[in-house]
Amino acid sequence: MSSIGKIFVVVNLVLALLVVGAAGALLQTESEAASKLDALQAELTQTKADLDDLSNTSSTARLQLENQKNQLQADKDDAEVARENADRSAKRLEVDNQALQGNLEQLAATFELLQRDLSEAQKRNRDLADNNDSLRTAAADSKEAQRNAELARRDAEDAADAIRGQIDSLNDELTAALDGKREAERVVEIAQASGFDLASIVATPLIEAVVADVDEDYNFVILDKGLADGVKKGFTLDIYRLGGTDGENWLGQVRVDDVHENHSVASVIVADGSIRRFDRATTRL
Numbered sequence: 001m002s003s004i005g006k007i008f009v010v011v012n013l014v015l016a017l018l019v020v021g022a023a024g025a026l027l028q029t030e031s032e033a034a035s036k037l038d039a040l041q042a043e044l045t046q047t048k049a050d051l052d053d054l055s056n057t058s059s060t061a062r063l064q065l066e067n068q069k070n071q072l073q074a075d076k077d078d079a080e081v082a083r084e085n086a087d088r089s090a091k092r093l094e095v096d097n098q099a100l101q102g103n104l105e106q107l108a109a110t111f112e113l114l115q116r117d118l119s120e121a122q123k124r125n126r127d128l129a130d131n132n133d134s135l136r137t138a139a140a141d142s143k144e145a146q147r148n149a150e151l152a153r154r155d156a157e158d159a160a161d162a163i164r165g166q167i168d169s170l171n172d173e174l175t176a177a178l179d180g181k182r183e184a185e186r187v188v189e190i191a192q193a194s195g196f197d198l199a200s201i202v203a204t205p206l207i208e209a210v211v212a213d214v215d216e217d218y219n220f221v222i223l224d225k226g227l228a229d230g231v232k233k234g235f236t237l238d239i240y241r242l243g244g245t246d247g248e249n250w251l252g253q254v255r256v257d258d259v260h261e262n263h264s265v266a267s268v269i270v271a272d273g274s275i276r277r278f279d280r281a282t283t284r285l
Helices: 003-194
Strands: 208-215 222-223 236-242 248-259 264-271 280-281
Touching: 222 248
Parallel strands: none
Antiparallel strands: 208 222, 208 280, 222 264, 236 248, 236 280, 248 264
């Protein structure tokens, strides 16, 4: 074989090797491309699935957003209604507040009136309490006066008995006084005949009185004779009590300090015993 033939053989071999290598490389490239294509197909399928999921998620989100929008609109409407209701409520509250303010002022005025009425009621209660005290005191005084009246009645009965006895004694004294008068007239005639001043002898008239009352605390007596009986301020009278061995006992002497029409007040200047009501008082000429 010639060298050209050999070269052609070598070239053919080289070309064959190149073809086989290219075919192998092509086959390998095709296999890799198929693998890549499968991978891309899987990625495409996954991407479609992801897109579907994303689309579903987007629809859900859009639906949720729409619902939220609707809910927000409803909330806005409710808030608007609530605001309007709040405005109306505020206006009603303002009116009610004004009414309450007026009622409060009326209540304050009423409370002031009640305070005034309470003060007046308390004053009336104090006055009633004072009146009750006065009535109780008056009732006690009335009972005391009733007891005193009963005692006075008994004293009056005793005094009446004593006066009846005194009347009998006074009748006897009157008889004796008439005898004394006649004796005094005789003495006066003798005194005039002897040149005595009759005016000095009769300066103090004969006063026969009875002790009507005695005040031992202030040391004075009340006599049942006054201006109508000739009693004058400064007269002195001796006090006697009927009874005893001599017929009457001397108890003391009083001086007239105050004279009224039918009675007089005399202070005790000498006391020789206990002066009592119905004792006899006389000037004893």
